[in-house]
Amino acid sequence: MPLSETKADEGLEKNFNFSEAEPRLYQMWEQGGYFAPEPKKTGPKFSIVIPPPNVTGNLHMGHALDVTLQDILTRYHRLKGDDTVWIPGCDHAGIATQAVVERALAAEGLEREKLGREKFVERVWQWKETYGSNIVRQLRRLGASCDWSRERFTLDEGLSKAVREVFVSLYEEGLIYRGERIINWCPHCRTAVSDIEVEHEDRADYLYYLKYPLQNKGEYLTVATARPETIFGDTALAINPNDTRHQVYLGQMAQVPLTSRLVPIIADDYVSMEFGTGCLKVTPAHDPNDFLIGRHHNLPIILAIDQNGLMTNQCGSLAGVEVSKARELTLKLLEDNDFFIKSEPLNHAVGLCYRCRTAVEPLVSKQWFVSSAPLALEASKAVREGRVKLHPASWEKTYFEWLDNIRDWCVSRQLWWGHQIPAWYCQRCAQTVVSREDPTICTSCGGELQRDPDVLDTWFSSALWPFSTLGWPNKTADLERYYPTSVLVTGFDILFFWVARMIMMGLKMTAQEPFLDVVLHPLVRDETGQKMSKSKGNAINPLEVLDRHGADAFRFTLASQAGPTRDLRLNAKRVEGYSKFVNKLWNASRFAFRHLGLEPLLAKSPPSSFPDRWIFSRLSQVIEEINTEIAQYHFDRYCDIIYQFTWYEFCDWYLELIKPILYQESQNEQEATKACLALVLCDLLTIIHPVMPFVTSEIYARLFPSAAPLMLRSFPQSSKYQRDQRALTEAAFLMDLTKAVRQARSDFGVPPAAKLSPIVSLSDPLLAELMIKQAPLLLNLMGAASLRVAEKGESKPKEAAVNILDWGQVWTPLTGHIDAEAERARLTKEALKLEKDIDSAQKKLSNQDYLTKAPEEIVEETREKLVALDKRLQAVKRSQELIGDLT
RNA sequence: GGGCGGUUAACUCAGCGGUUAGAGUGCCAUCCUCACACGGUGGAAGCCGGAGGUUCAAAUCCUCUACCGCCCACCA
Numbered sequence: 001m002p003l004s005e006t007k008a009d010e011g012l013e014k015n016f017n018f019s020e021a022e023p024r025l026y027q028m029w030e031q032g033g034y035f036a037p038e039p040k041k042t043g044p045k046f047s048i049v050i051p052p053p054n055v056t057g058n059l060h061m062g063h064a065l066d067v068t069l070q071d072i073l074t075r076y077h078r079l080k081g082d083d084t085v086w087i088p089g090c091d092h093a094g095i096a097t098q099a100v101v102e103r104a105l106a107a108e109g110l111e112r113e114k115l116g117r118e119k120f121v122e123r124v125w126q127w128k129e130t131y132g133s134n135i136v137r138q139l140r141r142l143g144a145s146c147d148w149s150r151e152r153f154t155l156d157e158g159l160s161k162a163v164r165e166v167f168v169s170l171y172e173e174g175l176i177y178r179g180e181r182i183i184n185w186c187p188h189c190r191t192a193v194s195d196i197e198v199e200h201e202d203r204a205d206y207l208y209y210l211k212y213p214l215q216n217k218g219e220y221l222t223v224a225t226a227r228p229e230t231i232f233g234d235t236a237l238a239i240n241p242n243d244t245r246h247q248v249y250l251g252q253m254a255q256v257p258l259t260s261r262l263v264p265i266i267a268d269d270y271v272s273m274e275f276g277t278g279c280l281k282v283t284p285a286h287d288p289n290d291f292l293i294g295r296h297h298n299l300p301i302i303l304a305i306d307q308n309g310l311m312t313n314q315c316g317s318l319a320g321v322e323v324s325k326a327r328e329l330t331l332k333l334l335e336d337n338d339f340f341i342k343s344e345p346l347n348h349a350v351g352l353c354y355r356c357r358t359a360v361e362p363l364v365s366k367q368w369f370v371s372s373a374p375l376a377l378e379a380s381k382a383v384r385e386g387r388v389k390l391h392p393a394s395w396e397k398t399y400f401e402w403l404d405n406i407r408d409w410c411v412s413r414q415l416w417w418g419h420q421i422p423a424w425y426c427q428r429c430a431q432t433v434v435s436r437e438d439p440t441i442c443t444s445c446g447g448e449l450q451r452d453p454d455v456l457d458t459w460f461s462s463a464l465w466p467f468s469t470l471g472w473p474n475k476t477a478d479l480e481r482y483y484p485t486s487v488l489v490t491g492f493d494i495l496f497f498w499v500a501r502m503i504m505m506g507l508k509m510t511a512q513e514p515f516l517d518v519v520l521h522p523l524v525r526d527e528t529g530q531k532m533s534k535s536k537g538n539a540i541n542p543l544e545v546l547d548r549h550g551a552d553a554f555r556f557t558l559a560s561q562a563g564p565t566r567d568l569r570l571n572a573k574r575v576e577g578y579s580k581f582v583n584k585l586w587n588a589s590r591f592a593f594r595h596l597g598l599e600p601l602l603a604k605s606p607p608s609s610f611p612d613r614w615i616f617s618r619l620s621q622v623i624e625e626i627n628t629e630i631a632q633y634h635f636d637r638y639c640d641i642i643y644q645f646t647w648y649e650f651c652d653w654y655l656e657l658i659k660p661i662l663y664q665e666s667q668n669e670q671e672a673t674k675a676c677l678a679l680v681l682c683d684l685l686t687i688i689h690p691v692m693p694f695v696t697s698e699i700y701a702r703l704f705p706s707a708a709p710l711m712l713r714s715f716p717q718s719s720k721y722q723r724d725q726r727a728l729t730e731a732a733f734l735m736d737l738t739k740a741v742r743q744a745r746s747d748f749g750v751p752p753a754a755k756l757s758p759i760v761s762l763s764d765p766l767l768a769e770l771m772i773k774q775a776p777l778l779l780n781l782m783g784a785a786s787l788r789v790a791e792k793g794e795s796k797p798k799e800a801a802v803n804i805l806d807w808g809q810v811w812t813p814l815t816g817h818i819d820a821e822a823e824r825a826r827l828t829k830e831a832l833k834l835e836k837d838i839d840s841a842q843k844k845l846s847n848q849d850y851l852t853k854a855p856e857e858i859v860e861e862t863r864e865k866l867v868a869l870d871k872r873l874q875a876v877k878r879s880q881e882l883i884g885d886l887t
Numbered sequence: 888g889g890g891c892g893g894u895u896a897a898c899u900c901a902g903c904g905g906u907u908a909g910a911g912u913g914c915c916a917u918c919c920u921c922a923c924a925c926g927g928u929g930g931a932a933g934c935c936g937g938a939g940g941u942u943c944a945a946a947u948c949c950u951c952u953a954c955c956g957c958c959c960a961c962c963a
Contacts, residue, residue, distance in 0.1 A: 207963080276962085348963085405960090495958095561899080561900070566893080566957070571912080581925090586922085592922080746917075749916095752920070849942095849944090
């Protein structure tokens with residue numbers, strides 16, 4: 001019965017209008033409180049904390065991927081009926097945020113020093129209130145189903161309390177200490193940074209050979225250095241103890257060029273005899289190695305460069321000069337005074353600040369450190385013992401490598417934006433007070449106290465995120481229920497910065513692993529594999545992608561490429577491709593809607609018709625596969641499964657198979673199939689929902705306007721659908737048969753309008769019966785007028801194409817269309833392929849080793865295959881002989 | 888210097904010990920058939936980087952090698 005135009009208009013529009021639907025649906029979800037957990041629920045729990053984006057941030061591809069994967073997990077577990085919570089929030093991002101606000105101040109002609117600490121911090125908070133919600137709004141556009149009522153910020157009162165508690169208790173245990181060490185100083189950010197915040201880059205530089213005159217002799221030692229400007233900090237020269245060339249000088253004194261200072265010549269294993277002249281200048285204040293040598297030999301430390309990146313008053317006429325200019329000037333002085341011998345090119349690594357890429361200056365300074373080795377040992381053990389699992393596990397080696405060689409973590413930063421270190425120094429007795437409560441006077445002498453001005457590394461508070469967000473150190477209900485969290489999803493680039501430190505801190509402070517699984521996803525790159533960056537101009541803006549293709553297509557694209565690899569090369573074309581998948585699903589639903597109408601009944605009893613039995617069987621298998629893949633965080637395979645199933649089975653076959661029923665069968669059969677279609681569609685939408693929440697929700701809401709939203713449905717269990725092996729076999733047969741006729745039509749260029757009348761020669765009476773029963777449907781799929789089983793002894797009509805299949809032959813009479821040459825070519829090609837396969841099977845079966853060593857079922861399979869192939873080849877050969885009759 | 892990835896169809900990737908190696912995009916032919924031309928149908932396209940080895944069987948495991956990329960590292 002043809003549908004009237006008006007009826008069609010009452011259904012779904014031709015395309016999904018995502019830009020209208022997305023904000024509407026999201027608002028409905030959020031206002032409905034559907035993202036909130038249900039703590040009273042019994043059964044499994046699922047909790048996850050977001051890797052907090054910087055408040056200064058704007059959504060980039062890394063966030064988009066991160067959020068998509070977490071949302072897939074969150075929505076999946078929610079549908080599964082788990083008590084699910086996903087906690088969102090932002091990081092205060094000390095250096096980055098301070099820099100942004102300082103730039104804004106500069107535009108007003110202000111400086112933070114002039115403003116003063118209190119006023120400045122106030123300004124940063126203002127900035128945060130105004131712009132800090134950008135990123136959070138953008139996460140919503142992706143469909144992130146976070147519980148916004150639990151949103152946290154690393155500088156919140158509660159989280160600050162956690163930071164303070166951790167700092168004080170680690171201090172009390174001796175795991176946090178203050179000391180004078182060599183650290184990495186960023187002259188641009190004007191703060192210390194930790195070792196992992198320094199990136200190394202090879203640079204073309206020079207090695208300079210300089211004269212160091214020996215005391216009271218006309219002789220000199222030649223020293224090779226890459227940093228001549230640091231000579232003002234030299235406090236020794238060192239040689240290898242086994243170096244016979246220089247041994248005589250041991251214990252003597254040498255003069256530091258351009259100064260009157262005399263320094264000892266010492267022996268140390270560290271010095272290489274091969275490099276340079278084998279004679280090393282030791283500058284403990286400005287080189288990590290020299291610092292260690294200095295310690296072993298009790299050398300004094302002389303600062304040549306200060307914290308503003310200026311040369312100190314130890315540097316004679318260079319005092320006050322910027323480091324970047326000091327080298328050239330020093331070299332000039334050395335040449336003028338005959339200390340310079342020569343220079344040669346040198347390639348070596350230069351340390352750069354990871355935030356601003358300025359060359360960092362190693363210098364000795366008083367800072368706070370976390371003694372990391374004891375914490376690292378436990379963190380390493382947790383993964384070794386499988387209490388925390390990394391996915392993919394190949395990252396474990398890298399993780400162990402870092403933890404096993406960990407150095408103390410410099411956590412103080414010379415900034416104002418962040419958690420101020422809870423340490424006070426007595427102005428009278430030099431006592432240090434570290435305390436949970438702000439002290440008023442010195443605990444030992446009652447003297448006046450001054451607070452340490454520094455703040456903590458941003459990563460210090462990030463390390464506490466999984467438990468600080470849940471209320472720790474208070475014993476909150478959330479902490480009790482949702483900690484440890486289920487899984488952490490993040491990019492592998494912050495494995496050390498964040499993941500390892502969370503495990504260290506979590507184990508130390510809560511005596512539990514902060515999460516059980518860690519999913520390390522790839523980094524999003526452009527189509528050529530380059531890192532995306534604004535400066536390179538190759539960055540794709542996720543917001544533009546969202547505008548153009550919608551969240552569902554974008555999410556699907558990201559997830560479909562989120563395998564256990566390192567690179568995710570994002571190709572804009574691919575998003576476009578998957579937006580067609582969204583359209584396909586929409587239109588399949590549109591078709592269903594026309595037949596089902598509003599609020600259709602869902603099938604309650606097992607189906608009787610073949611298409612329904614078949615799709616039930618497949619759906620059961622698909623659900624099981626999805627569960628397996630998601631349990632292993634194989635997002636790419638999950639996407640692949642639903643794509644293939646939806647498009648090539650549900651749409652291409654199931655919807656086509658039921659058309660004859662919907663149009664032609666009796667009322668009863670129609671109703672039964674409609675109920676099955678409704679049920680299958682609902683569950684299809686449900687299993688796709690985690691990755692494409694918007695379009696699935698919208699379809700569902702249109703179909704069931706008075707029902708609860710799709711995201712509150714239950715994820716179907718695979719046992720919900722009966723598996724019917726016969727239906728699967730029959731489907732394979734019908735598909736084969738249909739494809740054979742279609743192929744014949746295509747090969748001979750028979751126009752679609754011309755109806756065919758294929759004849760099928762087969763021996764299995766069950767299949768023959770099925771074929772006759774399904775004839776109406778098959779005619780439709782093949783574009784045929786009639787279809788029949790060949791009589792006993794009947795042979796192929798003269799002008800007919802033949803397809804030889806395992807279960808028989810399909811003859812498609814093509815009077816007027818048949819072309820002997822084309823048919824001969826077809827058969828020759830077919831025969832060649834069969835012969836090749838037969839040959840390979842025969843070879844296997846004539847191999848004694850194969851017969852005895854391969855598993856029996858494999859051998860048996862090969863035997864069966866050979867028989868079937870042989871049968872087909874004979875049939876092809878007979879057909880080849882018959883071709884003569886055609887002409 | 889150490890470690891870790893990658894190398895499979897024109898492009899982006901999946902497969903990681905057992906049928907004839909798959910997908911998306913692109914390409915060719917054809918069809919606007921009553922969900923969808925953001926579609927249907929059919930098709931072309933790969934000595935699975937190279938060389939050895941293990942195995943009855945290798946894209947898949949091992950060794951070596953080439954190229955690309957990443958991370959770590961205190962020879963100035």
